[in-house]
Amino acid sequence: MSDLDQFRRETRAWLEANCPPEMRKPVTRDEDVFWGGRNTKFASEAQKVWFERMRDRGWTVPDWPKQYGGGGLDPAEAKVLREEMAKIGARPPLSSFGIWMLGPALLKYGTDAQKAEHLPKITAGLIRWCQGYSEPNAGSDLASLQTRAESDGDDFVITGQKIWTSYANYADWIFCLVRTDPAAKKHDGISFILFDMTSKGVSTKPILLISGKSPFCETFFDGVRVPKSHVVGTINRGWDVAKYLLQHERAMISGLGDRSVGRPLGQIAADSVGTDGQGRLDDAMLRSQIASFEVDEAALSCAAERAVDLAKAGQGHPAFSSAMKYYGTELNKRRYEILMSAGGADALEWESERSREGIRPRAWLRTKANSIEGGTSEVMLGIVAKRILDLPGA
Amino acid sequence: MPLVLTEEQSMLRDSARGLISDKAPIAHLRQLRDGKDADGFSRALWKTFAEMGFAGLLVPEAFGGSGLGCVEAGVVMEEIGRTLMPSPFLSTAVVGASALSRGGSEEQKSAYLPKIADGSLLTALAIDEGAKHRPLHTALQAVRAGNGFKLSGAKAFVVDGHVADLLIVAARSAGNAGDRNGLTLFLVDPKAKGVAIERTVMVDAHNAARITFDNVEVNADGVLGEVDGGAALLEGVLNIGRGAVASEMVGLSEEVFGRTVTYLKERKQFGKLIGEFQALQHRAAQLYIDIEITRAAVLKALQALDNDVDKAGAAVAVAKARAGTTATLAVQEGVQMHGGMGMTDQFDIGFFMKRARVAQELFGDSNFHAEQLAEGKGY
Ligand SMILES: Cc1cc2nc3c(=O)[nH]c(=O)nc-3n(C[C@H](O)[C@H](O)[C@H](O)COP(=O)(O)OP(=O)(O)OC[C@H]3O[C@@H](n4cnc5c(N)ncnc54)[C@H](O)[C@@H]3O)c2cc1C
Numbered sequence: 107m108s109d110l111d112q113f114r115r116e117t118r119a120w121l122e123a124n125c126p127p128e129m130r131k132p133v134t135r136d137e138d139v140f141w142g143g144r145n146t147k148f149a150s151e152a153q154k155v156w157f158e159r160m161r162d163r164g165w166t167v168p169d170w171p172k173q174y175g176g177g178g179l180d181p182a183e184a185k186v187l188r189e190e191m192a193k194i195g196a197r198p199p200l201s202s203f204g205i206w207m208l209g210p211a212l213l214k215y216g217t218d219a220q221k222a223e224h225l226p227k228i229t230a231g232l233i234r235w236c237q238g239y240s241e242p243n244a245g246s247d248l249a250s251l252q253t254r255a256e257s258d259g260d261d262f263v264i265t266g267q268k269i270w271t272s273y274a275n276y277a278d279w280i281f282c283l284v285r286t287d288p289a290a291k292k293h294d295g296i297s298f299i300l301f302d303m304t305s306k307g308v309s310t311k312p313i314l315l316i317s318g319k320s321p322f323c324e325t326f327f328d329g330v331r332v333p334k335s336h337v338v339g340t341i342n343r344g345w346d347v348a349k350y351l352l353q354h355e356r357a358m359i360s361g362l363g364d365r366s367v368g369r370p371l372g373q374i375a376a377d378s379v380g381t382d383g384q385g386r387l388d389d390a391m392l393r394s395q396i397a398s399f400e401v402d403e404a405a406l407s408c409a410a411e412r413a414v415d416l417a418k419a420g421q422g423h424p425a426f427s428s429a430m431k432y433y434g435t436e437l438n439k440r441r442y443e444i445l446m447s448a449g450g451a452d453a454l455e456w457e458s459e460r461s462r463e464g465i466r467p468r469a470w471l472r473t474k475a476n477s478i479e480g481g482t483s484e485v486m487l488g489i490v491a492k493r494i495l496d497l498p499g500a
Numbered sequence: 501m502p503l504v505l506t507e508e509q510s511m512l513r514d515s516a517r518g519l520i521s522d523k524a525p526i527a528h529l530r531q532l533r534d535g536k537d538a539d540g541f542s543r544a545l546w547k548t549f550a551e552m553g554f555a556g557l558l559v560p561e562a563f564g565g566s567g568l569g570c571v572e573a574g575v576v577m578e579e580i581g582r583t584l585m586p587s588p589f590l591s592t593a594v595v596g597a598s599a600l601s602r603g604g605s606e607e608q609k610s611a612y613l614p615k616i617a618d619g620s621l622l623t624a625l626a627i628d629e630g631a632k633h634r635p636l637h638t639a640l641q642a643v644r645a646g647n648g649f650k651l652s653g654a655k656a657f658v659v660d661g662h663v664a665d666l667l668i669v670a671a672r673s674a675g676n677a678g679d680r681n682g683l684t685l686f687l688v689d690p691k692a693k694g695v696a697i698e699r700t701v702m703v704d705a706h707n708a709a710r711i712t713f714d715n716v717e718v719n720a721d722g723v724l725g726e727v728d729g730g731a732a733l734l735e736g737v738l739n740i741g742r743g744a745v746a747s748e749m750v751g752l753s754e755e756v757f758g759r760t761v762t763y764l765k766e767r768k769q770f771g772k773l774i775g776e777f778q779a780l781q782h783r784a785a786q787l788y789i790d791i792e793i794t795r796a797a798v799l800k801a802l803q804a805l806d807n808d809v810d811k812a813g814a815a816v817a818v819a820k821a822r823a824g825t826t827a828t829l830a831v832q833e834g835v836q837m838h839g840g841m842g843m844t845d846q847f848d849i850g851f852f853m854k855r856a857r858v859a860q861e862l863f864g865d866s867n868f869h870a871e872q873l874a875e876g877k878g879y
Contacts, residue, residue, distance in 0.1 A: 454704070
């Protein structure tokens with residue numbers, strides 16, 4: 107038996123013994139996701155137990171080095187763990203922008219001191235991070251951002267406004283793009299800096315989404331003093347860090363809508379649409395829409411798997427995460443259009459116990475942001491045209 | 501018949517637009533939603549609607565209405581679609597008035613139609629029982645009892661069900677779910693014993709209800725049209741409703757499109773107006789074409805309904821199927837092209853997305869109508 111088979115056997119047995127049954131059910135409510143952080147509460151005992159067991163094994167972030175509280179798994183082992191978790195429908199024990207976005211950027215660009223300071227608090231779920239990139243006039247054109255950081259001795263003094271900052275009102279720290287050299291060309295005067303959201307001069311104002319929920323904010327900085335040692339990478343070279351982080355963010359978003367767990371769409375549809383004598387969905391058009399969706403979904407998971415393997419083999423294209431982000435998010439929107447169609451009138455209820463407070467329509471509306479957040483579909487296609495296809499003028 | 505509005509119809513459009521844009525912009529819907537208004541629409545505004553002759557638009561002149569047709573009803577619905585005004589116009593002035601004037605006895609017509617026209621009576625059509633619109637699958641039971649019937653079963657997605665003064669209920673008096681024969685329409689007093697109405701708050705903040713019937717007694721006068729032979733009447737009334745909803749979706753699509761094009765001319769990124777990017781220009785142009793094609797199909801259907809309701813089925817199926825896909829595309833493009841702004845509740849565009857989803861489902865979605873078309877053509 108190969109080492110990997112051995113690892114798979116042990117992993118399966120460990121998960122079987124340690125993942126509470128409640129944590130094997132699909133995530134359906136906001137509280138089902140554990141984000142960590144200073145002010146966090148567990149939604150249930152099972153969530154706590156599962157988090158702690160995984161944390162102690164280093165598996166909140168299995169592929170980070172052990173010295174930072176990760177699992178130290180190589181890519182092949184990490185894949186096995188993902189597969190085994192998917193097989194039993196195990197929920198991620200911890201979700202966070204620290205894991206998906208900041209961590210990879212720190213591992214590549216951070217100093218040893220920065221890594222030692224921040225990474226263990228991410229793997230242990232102690233600090234919750236938010237992302238201060240977008241501004242009112244810098245969305246797709248992120249590099250035109252205007253939030254100023256003025257040098258004052260050992261500190262920067264930061265003034266400006268961010269917008270669409272997801273969970274800024276719950277976050278403990280922010281990774282933020284600021285302009286440190288207003289005279290330089292737009293990509294050249296940006297720095298990537300970290301600071302505590304409780305710093306003097308930081309305030310947030312929640313924005314209500316069309317789903318009726320309010321997971322993002324306007325974030326204001328009024329003379330926030332931050333030590334220069336909190337800059338990640340080189341001062342004025344923050345765009346490199348920002349772009350690298352975006353690749354990870356995009357790869358993460360492309361995998362949204364967790365394809366491996368939950369019931370197949372056709373079965374969900376059959377609940378509300380019904381079946382004919384032969385057990386076929388009683389709506390031929392919907393049936394064919396679901397079937398063609400599932401073809402694309404299955405193919406996309408192959409592409410996602412291949413993208414990881416290509417990267418490991420050193421053959422990946424750094425911009426490919428944009429291609430995956432585009433396809434994955436458009437597909438997830440399609441999935442929810444199908445779910446709405448399948449749910450018919452039942453899926454239109456917004457406030458009732460029966461509809462669990464409109465869980466489906468709210469989730470449907472939320473997916474419309476997938477092709478906007480982390481860079482819009484149009485921007486993704488632009489990147490593919492320019493960086494992969496090298497088209498003239500793109 | 502030319503596929504353009506007549507001068508009178510254009511005037512009707514202008515007066516409807518004037519009233520609706522003035523008295524019921526999106527802010528009106530927002531206010532009703534946020535205030536959790538018990539009626540879900542403005543009674544004062546409905547009164548004004550009646551005074552302007554809109555409530556009785558489809559009511560024959562002999563019963564106090566203006567005796568106009570589906571094209572005119574569509575003209576008003578389109579304006580309603582532009583501001584998403586919540587109004588009993590669809591449930592009462594379109595569907596209720598059509599059901600009563602097409603299926604009602606002289607007594608029934610004189611009892612109800614004048615009240616629809618003067619705005620004092622609201623009606624609601626109760627058909628759907630499952631998640632999807634399947635009128636022939638009606639299973640709510642009508643059992644003969646004495647000189648009348650007893651109704652038992654449940655209805656869902658009843659537009660204006662919780663404010664209606666009169667329910668028009670599709671029931672099965674013979675045969676099995678799925679059969680065309682054996683359907684009967686009944687007029688039911690919502691206050692009758694055994695009727696329980698639960699308002700359902702919907703994603704689009706428009707009215708709908710679930711209604712259960714527990715051995716509700718209806719006497720013979722309560723039958724609308726023929727016993728067991730109600731399918732044709734129901735289909736005609738539904739087709740009129742579908743034409744009206746399709747018109748609303750055309751108005752909605754055009755409004756979202758207009759707002760989006762305006763935004764393309766205002767929002768700057770990369771030192772340019774985003775409308776300068778050809779990727780967006782082409783999609784805007786495609787959407788324009790899509791809406792124009794749908795608009796033509798919808799007007800054709802409305803004219804066909806005015807010609808002969810019983811022969812308008814195919815044209816209506818095309819119109820409602822198209823309107824559903826066009827509105828879906830329009831709202832998706834609308835949100836996407838507004839970027840983060842489009843995702844906020846504060847910005848109106850999301851209201852259109854929500855209403856489009858409900859209108860898509862109402863009286864059969866695009867899949868349902870494409871299927872109807874296929875069946876009608878025998879394949
Ligand atoms: C739910 C949600 C959560 C978010 N969370 C965060 C967060 O935590 N932190 C953060 O910093 N940001 C966050 N964002 C912001 C997100 O990254 C921006 O919304 C996004 O980058 C688009 O910017 P914008 O909203 O300004 O749209 P704009 O850039 O104004 O775009 C408007 C439209 O123009 C199109 N467009 C722009 N340029 C071009 C072009 N060159 N060619 C063709 N089309 C173009 C866009 O694709 C879009 O359709 C979030 C957004 C959402 C919706």
